[in-house]
Amino acid sequence: MTKTSEIKEIDFSSNSYLDAYSRINGMVIVGEGLADRHFRHLARLFPADSEELLRLGAMEARHAKDFVGCGRNLGIKADVSLAHKLLAPLHQQFIEAEKKYDFVSCLVIQCLIIECFAIAAYRTYLPVADSYANQITKYVLNDEFEHLNYGEKWLKDRFGQVADEVEMCIRKAVPVTMNLLSILHPDLKAVGMDPGELVAEFAVCFQESLEQVGFLPKNAQKIIRSLMVAQMLAA
Numbered sequence: 001m002t003k004t005s006e007i008k009e010i011d012f013s014s015n016s017y018l019d020a021y022s023r024i025n026g027m028v029i030v031g032e033g034l035a036d037r038h039f040r041h042l043a044r045l046f047p048a049d050s051e052e053l054l055r056l057g058a059m060e061a062r063h064a065k066d067f068v069g070c071g072r073n074l075g076i077k078a079d080v081s082l083a084h085k086l087l088a089p090l091h092q093q094f095i096e097a098e099k100k101y102d103f104v105s106c107l108v109i110q111c112l113i114i115e116c117f118a119i120a121a122y123r124t125y126l127p128v129a130d131s132y133a134n135q136i137t138k139y140v141l142n143d144e145f146e147h148l149n150y151g152e153k154w155l156k157d158r159f160g161q162v163a164d165e166v167e168m169c170i171r172k173a174v175p176v177t178m179n180l181l182s183i184l185h186p187d188l189k190a191v192g193m194d195p196g197e198l199v200a201e202f203a204v205c206f207q208e209s210l211e212q213v214g215f216l217p218k219n220a221q222k223i224i225r226s227l228m229v230a231q232m233l234a235a
Helices: 015-045 047-074 078-100 103-128 129-155 159-190 194-215 216-233
Strands: none
Touching: 015 047, 015 078, 015 103, 015 159, 047 129, 078 103, 078 129, 078 159, 103 129, 103 159, 103 194, 129 159, 129 194, 159 194, 159 216, 194 216
């Protein structure tokens, strides 16, 4: 959805770009690292699928290492301490759900919300990425769909039993995710990304995912619209 024809020339060596990129890069590295941890937790919750879930987690760990390389390529040190602080609320929701053996919320948080957010962010970033990061992001993006599909299939197979739980988790976790965009808005713009397009991309990806799980298109759209309106009112 990014309008590549409107992209301006980016100075990847400017202080303003590198400063903002250190925070964006930190978010990506920590986010991929947390995804690895989440899949390892899921492997314990779903022992029958543990081998597959550990494989997905290992993919996320590789992504984190590769994005470290993207920062190194530009000569910056990722601000991982800030990223840990910003991502803590969403991670805490996952851990709390795990403690309650709330399998549905764990899957929704990691396999739907986080993966859709990652897909939207990487899609928006690709047209403005430097050549090194562009190649890394392309293959990472392809992997994320596999992670998304795992959660979609599990929830779809049990949709009649879990639909209400899925919606409840979404209404609790998506606002936390969207708040990250508000905080990172200036940095996203500084690296050439349009925060508005990222939100739109997330909405499209998330609606498609909810429909895959079993929600009717009009109901999926209603859920997303209500969350977006609430986010705008809170901003």
